Amino acid sequence: MSADRPTDRPAGLVDLVVLGAGPAGLTAADIAATGGLTVALVDSGHALGGQFWRHPPSGSEISGTERFHHDLTAYRRLVANLERHAASGRLVLRLGHHAWTAAVVDEGVELHLVDRRRVGEEQAVVVRGRRLLVATGAHDLQLPFPGWDLPGVFTAGGLQALLKGSGVAGGRRVVVAGTGPFLLPVAVGLADAKARVVGVHEANDPRRWLSHATSLARLPGKAVEGAGYAASLLKHRIPVHVRSAVVAAHGDDRVEAVTVARLDRTGVVVEGTQRQIVVDAVGVGWGFTPQLDLAVTLGCQLASSEDGNCVVAVDEWQRTSVSGVLAAGETCGVGGAVLAALEGRLAAEGLLRDVGSRSTSSEGELRRVRRAVTRHRAFARAMRMAHPVPSGWASWLDSGTTVCRCEEVTAGAVADVVDAGARDGRQVKQLTRAGMGWCQGRICGFAIECLARGSVPGVADPAVAAERLVAAPVLLGTLAAPTTNDPPDGQPSRSSAM
Numbered sequence: 057m058s059a060d061r062p063t064d065r066p067a068g069l070v071d072l073v074v075l076g077a078g079p080a081g082l083t084a085a086d087i088a089a090t091g092g093l094t095v096a097l098v099d100s101g102h103a104l105g106g107q108f109w110r111h112p113p114s115g116s117e118i119s120g121t122e123r124f125h126h127d128l129t130a131y132r133r134l135v136a137n138l139e140r141h142a143a144s145g146r147l148v149l150r151l152g153h154h155a156w157t158a159a160v161v162d163e164g165v166e167l168h169l170v171d172r173r174r175v176g177e178e179q180a181v182v183v184r185g186r187r188l189l190v191a192t193g194a195h196d197l198q199l200p201f202p203g204w205d206l207p208g209v210f211t212a213g214g215l216q217a218l219l220k221g222s223g224v225a226g227g228r229r230v231v232v233a234g235t236g237p238f239l240l241p242v243a244v245g246l247a248d249a250k251a252r253v254v255g256v257h258e259a260n261d262p263r264r265w266l267s268h269a270t271s272l273a274r275l276p277g278k279a280v281e282g283a284g285y286a287a288s289l290l291k292h293r294i295p296v297h298v299r300s301a302v303v304a305a306h307g308d309d310r311v312e313a314v315t316v317a318r319l320d321r322t323g324v325v326v327e328g329t330q331r332q333i334v335v336d337a338v339g340v341g342w343g344f345t346p347q348l349d350l351a352v353t354l355g356c357q358l359a360s361s362e363d364g365n366c367v368v369a370v371d372e373w374q375r376t377s378v379s380g381v382l383a384a385g386e387t388c389g390v391g392g393a394v395l396a397a398l399e400g401r402l403a404a405e406g407l408l409r410d411v412g413s414r415s416t417s418s419e420g421e422l423r424r425v426r427r428a429v430t431r432h433r434a435f436a437r438a439m440r441m442a443h444p445v446p447s448g449w450a451s452w453l454d455s456g457t458t459v460c461r462c463e464e465v466t467a468g469a470v471a472d473v474v475d476a477g478a479r480d481g482r483q484v485k486q487l488t489r490a491g492m493g494w495c496q497g498r499i500c501g502f503a504i505e506c507l508a509r510g511s512v513p514g515v516a517d518p519a520v521a522a523e524r525l526v527a528a529p530v531l532l533g534t535l536a537a538p539t540t541n542d543p544p545d546g547q548p549s550r551s552s553a554m
Contacts, residue, residue: 070094070148072407073167073185075155075350078106079393080385080400081191082134087404089141091413096183097138098150098169100528104135106193107213108393110220124219124245126393153181154528158188158350164380165354170530178531180539187380189403190351190368191396194344194386197365199445200459200467200503201452203305203314204340212242212341225251227337231314233257233302234341236443240285242339247292254333256289257300257316259323260443268438274431302340303452306332314338323446342445344390345502349527351387354378361389362440372426373406374399382407391436398429445512459507460500462493470507481505496524 070093074085077099085097103111109131112121122128141147152173159166165188169181196211203209208227210218212234215226229252232243243253265272272279289296297316303325304315318329348358351368357377359369368383370376376383384403385396401417402425408415417425453459455468465488473487481497481504484490490504491497497504506512 068184069163070096070183070185071411072096072187072189072404073098073165073183074189074191075099075167076106076189076191076193076385077101077104077151078108078191078193078385078396079130080193080396080403081106081189082131082138083397083400084189084191084384084404085147086134086137086141087401087416088407089144089146090137090416091404091408092146093407093411093413094146094148095141096148096150096185098153098155098167098183100152100154100172102152102173104138104151105131107217108396110217112221112223121220121223124216124223124248126241130397150181150183154530155350156526156528156530158354160354160378160380164188170528170534178534180530180534180537182539187382187407188354189374189400190354190356190376190381190383190387191385191400192347192350192387193396194346194390195498197342197345197445197502198340198499199342199449200457200500201303201305201340202454202457203307203311205458205461206305206307206311207309208307208311208335208337209305210337210339212239212339213344215337215339216242216245219245219249223249225249225337226339227251227335229254229335230337230339231255231257231302231316231333231335232339233259233300233314233316234343235259235445236341236343237282237285237439238341238343240282240289242341243294244285244288244292246339247288247294251337253292253294254335255316256294256296257302258296258298259301259319259446261299262442264442265438268442271431271434271438275435278435301446301449301452302338303330305338311335311338319446320448323448324451343440343443344386345498346387346390348387349524351376351381351383352523353525353527354381356381356383362437365390372402373409374403375406389433389436390440391432395429395432395436398425398432401425402429445506447512449512450507459503460488460490460493462495462500463489463491465490465500467507470504474508474510478508481508484508494529 072088073096074081075098085095089095153169153171155169157168164186167183171179171181196213210226218226225246232239243256247253299319302314303317305311306313313332313334315330318326357369358366361367367389368387374382374384382403384399453467457467459467469488478484
């Protein structure tokens with residue numbers, strides 16, 4: 057089925073707009089439509105699944121990417137359900153649509169989109185719903201280091217996206233570094249794609265998990281999953297180095313080598329342990345940051361998270377502080393695909409109750425869902441505590457290290473304005489333009505805040521969350537052209553994994 061096939065379904069106000077077609081959004085859209093509600097499902101990607109179930113575009117000749125995925129059975133079931141909902145008229149699908157702003161209006165919520173399915177033919181689109189579910193996921197948290205702006209230096213998530221979306225490895229000889237369990241599937245996936253992974257460098261000490269053994273014991277599946285990755289690492293002969301990090305990348309036109317080093321308990325390099333490794337690609341990840349742009353624009357109350365992030369505050373049914381706006385998945389705290397799907401289920405079930413529709417789950421099933429949510433959230437908190445950003449990471453920088461790539465602001469320039477009195481990231485931004493470029497601080501914002509404050513923020517301050525009135529780049533000509541609200545898509549597209 058093609059996502060570009062027009063339908064004759066009239067435009068109008070749907071019961072629920074779901075923004076994000078990852079595990080949370082797909083689950084919520086399925087349950088809401090099953091309960092009899094009309095749903096518009098919006099995603100910037102060209103296939104259902106979000107980043108977790110990322111697939112090649114519909115109709116591409118790329119195949120074999122399913123081996124890089126988890127739980128494709130659940131994905132296929134959700135897609136099949138959504139196809140039935142689309143055929144019944146309860147679901148309108150908008151793939152390839154980027155949401156750039158949203159507003160609360162009299163009848164509900166208005167979502168402003170840019171249709172980017174056809175290159176050179178962008179079109180402004182408005183979708184209106186009585187309620188909106190924000191399930192926009194998260195992106196990689198990054199820290200700068202000398203040479204991180206060389207071609208061939210990827211985020212860990214970027215390397216995995218290449219595997220899932222294109223079936224290719226980002227290099228032939230690769231180092232994976234940073235912190236957190238996510239490094240393991242990235243390394244194993246690269247090895248399965250025939251890359252030589254010369255090492256995984258974990259900045260923290262795994263013994264930090266000993267303080268959180270209860271949270272791990274309550275989810276034995278996580279231990280089994282970890283054991284599976286350990287077996288794969290052994291099979292591929294991938295060495296794992298703990299309390300170790302990539303502290304510099306080297307090369308002329310692209311990365312040719314990296315410097316790795318042992319770290320002390322604070323994350324400062326232990327002198328004499330530095331060594332260079334020849335590579336042609338490196339993937340670095342320090343966790344994830346929730347995508348909060350539209351939630352902030354809508355005025356949703358935020359809460360603090362132990363990993364230094366702000367998250368959307370929700371009640372027991374995933375309702376936010378703004379009437380008619382719900383949130384689920386990584387926007388409420390990074391906790392993985394299973395937790396995201398559980399939260400999407402609660403959001404849809406709560407909405408069905410709010411509008412007087414029949415629930416799709418029994419009370420007993422919902423109690424089990426809530427218990428599972430509690431276990432997964434506890435595990436997510438333990439993971440954040442066991443894999444923090446090292447407090448001494450800034451010691452890896454030199455004055456010429458670029459920290460804001462868009463505006464080419466160096467660590468030395470940031471240090472100068474901090475010495476002159478700048479005390480937070482906002483003041484550094486005003487004085488250096490750091491964070492004013494194409495990414496609007498999404499990549500450098502956390503690092504700039506750390507450098508301005510002289511430490512890694514232990515608890516996020518919701519009061520300083522950045523508001524970006526334009527959440528995605530949009531051409532002025534697109535906005536000036538007539539806006540459509542005609543639904544262009546009838547049914548979900550089958551990906552190559554189907």
